[in-house]
Amino acid sequence: MLGNKHPLPHRSSIPLFSPFVSILEVKNLSKSYRQAGGQMTAAIGNISCKVEPGEFISFVGPSGCGKTTLLMTIAGLLAPSSGSVIVKGKQVDGPPPNLVLLFQEYNKSLFAWRSVLGNVRFGLEARGDRSAGAAQKADALIEMVGLKGFEKHYPWELSGGMQQRVAIARALAYEPEVLLMDEPFGSLDALTRLELEDSLLKLWAQLKTTILFITHDIEEAIYLSDRIWVLSRRPSAIMQELDIPFRRPRDQVATRADAQFMELRNRIYRQISNQSSP
Amino acid sequence: MNRLEKFNWPGWLVFGLLLLLWELSARGTPKLQLYFPPVSQIFGALVQALQSGPLLSHFAVTLMRFCAGYLLSALLAVSAGVVFGHFRSIHHVFATAIEFLRPMPSVAIIPVAILLLGIGDSMIVTVTIYATIWPILINTIDGVRHIDATLVHTGQTFGLSHRQILWQIIVPAAAPYIVTGLRIGLSIALILVTTAEMIIGSKGLGFFILDEERAMNSANMYAGIIFVAVLGYLLNRVFLTVEARALRWRHGMTARDAA
Secondary structure (H helix, E strand, O other): OOOOOOOOOOHHHOOOOOOOOOOEEEEEEEEEEEOOOOOEEEEEEEEEEEEOOOOEEEEEOOOOOOHHHHHHHHOOOOOOOEEEEEEOOEEOOOOOOOEEEEOOOHHHHOOOOOOHHHHHHHHHHHOOOOOHHHHHHHHHHHHHOOOOOOOOOOHHHOOHHHHHHHHHHHHHHOOOOEEEEEOOOOOOOHHHHHHHHHHHHHHHHHHOOEEEEEEOOHHHHHHHOOEEEEEOOOOEOEEEEEEOOOOOOOOOOHHHHOHHHHHHHHHHHHHHHOOOOO | OOOOOOOOHHHHHHHHHHHHHHHHHHHHOHHHOOOOOOHHHHHHHHHHHHHHOHHHHHHHHHHHHHHHHHHHHHHHHHHHHHHHHHOHHHHHHHHHHHHHHOOOOHHHHHHHHHHHHOOOHHHHHHHHHHHHHHHHHHHHHHHHHOOOHHHHHHHHHOOOOHHHHHHHHHHHHHHHHHHHHHHHHHHHHHHHHHHHHHHHOOOOHHHHHHHHHHOOOHHHHHHHHHHHHHHHHHHHHHHHHHHHHHOHHHOOHHHHHHO
């Protein structure tokens, strides 16, 4: 389809000397902060990693391993103690314009004073889109996350799962190239969680957004991701990188029933649980 | 949720019975009628005072002073409260002064205001502003401080500037607190206007009440009091209606939070 009209290079045809720019690169990142008592705590040890455009990558790690600190630092909401975060070749020194962070606490992150439509439109307004087409884009997003008919509802009128759907639609309305997700389904019940995992995968396939996902749920990470980085206890470091081979679209029953799925799960579980306590 | 729409029959019945009790006990003690006239007589005086004019012109003066004082103090207190709540260092500098001035009974500054501003409208409005500022200021500061950090982080990750976060996130999120302050301020402003009018006025409902008392027209005095009471009641109704519209998004939230 690209043919001769689009003489754009395929990945293989990029000259070797051309710097291949990852969409997101973390270089020797570490983060310590002072505790109430005045003691310094190291949350992130030394993390380096690269994310390519369109990938779905998960960080998995035990609770309290500094996952949230890591994501906040990548999102430019916290300054690193050393090292750097580079988004599309630009070093991050504040929230980058092409990246958005989605929080676990949808009930604290949604704007209670805006309706579902108002919240989604915020994502468009935030990047300066107040055009006539903005209304249609918002409607389309609401339909994509399965909330058609709830446009005029306020967040408190919705269930937790629906609220997180609103937060996802709002984040996507911003049209970020990178979407960071901090345990987004962590406080939802198990069934809603599976439902939202599939919704997210569908949206991701449609919109080609790069997703960096954090979870302590090993199976969730395997089910969703192309690659997984297993984090150690704090100060967190990447202990292992795993490629997840299952073809897409994935299926909650078939994919999870795969023998390799269990094998991966057990391997990651052992790795996380075998660490000696600090 | 239906607080505004539903007519409170038992409430009005009790209120009516209290008036009836007043009427009967006043009629039962004719010797006291100079100080304690029956309600029917008071309403007669009220109708007459309204028809012959003075009460309405006093009312207009009081309402104007009230509106000027209340609206200006709301404007000042909400802006200052947002700044103090958001910038802790600025609040820190003023905190001692606020904590010293706030608990002082506001009427204590009336003599100062008379000395500096004379006995005109500007003095009454100034005193009203001074007294009304505190509840609005304190509630606004509280509201801004109680905002969850996640909300501010959300604004940041969507690339909002500091100013945009202030207006698009912090102010609406603090609105329920601000509105509480504004509602408390409403009654305080009315108290201060009538009190100041009693002390220095030659116009206004406060002046009317005291003037009629001095003239021993107790029915007229009570008529003035009832008029002020009705005014306070109506202002509160107007406020609740506006609040219900402005904070429509909040209905049911408290019930749900408690569950």
